[in-house]
Amino acid sequence: MATGNTYIEAVREALLEEMKADERVFLLGEDIATYGGAFKVTAGFLDEFGAERVVDTPIAEAGIVGAAIGAALMGLRPVAEIQFLDFLSCGFDQLTNFAAKAHYRWGAAIPIVIRGPGGGGVGGGPFHSQSVEMYFVKTPGIKVVAPSTAADAKLLLKAAIRDPNPVLFIEHKALYRAPALREALPGPDAVGVIGEAAVRREGDDLAILSYGAMVHKSLEAAAALAADGIEARVVDLRTLQPLDDEAIVEAVRRCGKVLIVHEDTRTGGIAGEITARINERAFEWLDGPVTRVTAQDTPVPYNKGLEAAFFPQVEDIEAAARRLAAY
């Protein structure tokens, strides 16, 4: 059995360390204190830090985000858990119209972290499986982070808590307890950098850009391609806002062919934005059409078979990559 810590333990460790290091850091959310959170991220936190720093809230996301903003304005560093990020739509106005614009309008920093599970593939159905990132990626004033590994989950959550801006931190629920993601976590002093992509696999024939759970499916596809001599470079975006333009341009320059993979729906997904940036900054290095593999433009189906057909699978990525490589 693999050793090391899971992705969810990494999230938990980041929260623990930041709360110990900085007493301004506190948590609020639905069922996070007594119950320990729907996914048990914060189990035991109430005993360790007390009810003033681990706050159970009513089922009211507008209130959670709004209270977090108020606390931030008073000098605290709130980390708000949204039980499923699908529900963040109820806090949309607070986050996009207030938190995102406060610094622009009157110079007030809002150092809040909104974190919670996003993504699907676990049979959660249309209200518990969505990819909400693009509502916020397109809102200037919010950073959006979506780690794919346990180490990144820890490093980037710590960075998000220390960041002076509102940060939406998207944890992928299908990765929470995935045994393959177990790894030794960096120590308490290590902090990640928001805005930097990571190259997960080197290759020159084409580049696969992805984030979240799709990074792992992309790596599986890349391994299958390598058996036939097609070497894919796999880039984990890690942060969606701000995007790592340098890493994207470098991928185009090295490979000339780019496949973007996301489990968000197709229209308005980040693939469209990345494609536009490639056209603007690296058109001359393209040796094939920028291609995307995405979820379909429908709600997330509940039925297992339909859900599998809805989300990109390893075979889908592999097939698209083969066609692009042969272009």
Added chain:
Amino acid sequence: MAVDVIMPQMGESVAEGTIVRWLKQVGDSVDRDEPIFEITTDKVDAEIPAPEAGVLLEIKVEAGETVEVGTPVAVIGAEGESAGGGPSAAKPDNERDDDDEGARGDAGGGDEGGDDGDQAAGARASGEAPGDKPRSEMTAAELRRTRSTPVVRKIADEHGIDIGDIDGTGLDGRVTKKDILAYIDSGAAEQAAAKKADEKGAEPARVTPPAPRSQQAAGAAEGKVSLGAPMVPVRMRDNDSWEPMSRMRKTISDRMIESKQYSAHVHTCFEVDYGKVDALRRAHKKAFADRGAKLTFTTFLARATVKALQAHPIVNASHDGENIVYRGDINLGIAVAIDNGLIVPVVHGADELSMLGLSKKIADLGERARTKKLKPDEVGGLTFSITNPGIFGSQWGTPIIPQPTVAILGVGTIEKRAKVVSLPGGGDAIVPKLCGYLTLGFDHRIIDGAVADQFMVTLKGILESFDDSAM
């Protein structure tokens, strides 16, 4: 349908502009908005884009000439089909591809491939070149074969290759990036270019050996740092101010960082006794002045450098990625500080000039550098350079090597220093001596430390016992 390219008005009060250089030559094809020449005016220096896509048919105003705003300086025209259509012309086909693919990007992949395959087979079987049709009427398969992709077009353009000469291995026989790089590596591009040139009765398009792969692919395949982007975001604070960089500043900025990233910079520093040089300078100053020349330390340094380079040709060389290119001439760049920047005019054929010739040439270039009257060919082609921060009081510096050369000499301030000398009858004495440091910045990729130091020993020797007969 030819169009005139006119000298643009750059700024309200500007009446004329000078063409600094042509970026395209007659016969080159140009894209719309692609820079085709550089101008300098009273207000700004700028690259001027082509108003239309096509072929540069005529250059009416040569580099170096100044003309009034509105004067036609070149003519761009269409040559066959290559100037027709816009990139959006292929839309119907592309759209179909996209829709057929379905939301997953590849669900309809098999069908799509088969569909296009039929078109391609049709075109191949008929053997017809689709080149005579406007792009808007060509199929996606035809466009893939004749237009390929941006990176392939770019490489083809850089090497003067006709994409149609290459057998492609991509979709519908498309020429892929690998195909064209392999084609260049095989030498076929050279042969094809030479053959075409022979047919035209012109000189071969290229007479130099093909550039090594590492160079060809530098832009295309290697991840290159973006020179324009800051390493970390720069944010304005309350008391900050800003100004846009001039073209010169931007060029210096790019060239400096490029060189630092490209060459393995190492520096070595020697102290030189200028006693002999100073004595000669004083003795001959008037004779030079009578002939309209100014005899300076720089004249001696230039002369000594030429001699030292002749003794150590590797210092007067270039590194092209695969080969060491020894330069047959010594073209000495002499850096000149000017308002808000610097420029390096070049003494071409410095090895053929006497002390008098060198002193006149250096003074003339320096003066015209400061008054911005250098001609374009007077700032290119250097094989070695000298920079003299000593005139500002610098003891010694670590100059950056101008690409594609491999070394640069930095001259430190020349001043009297207390030196301990051994007396002939035994014992020591402290005497004042006119001394200065010389630094050689060299590219360790091809010049080892010992070789650099041998060059400097030679240079020091020449300066300290300067040849009277050279005067």
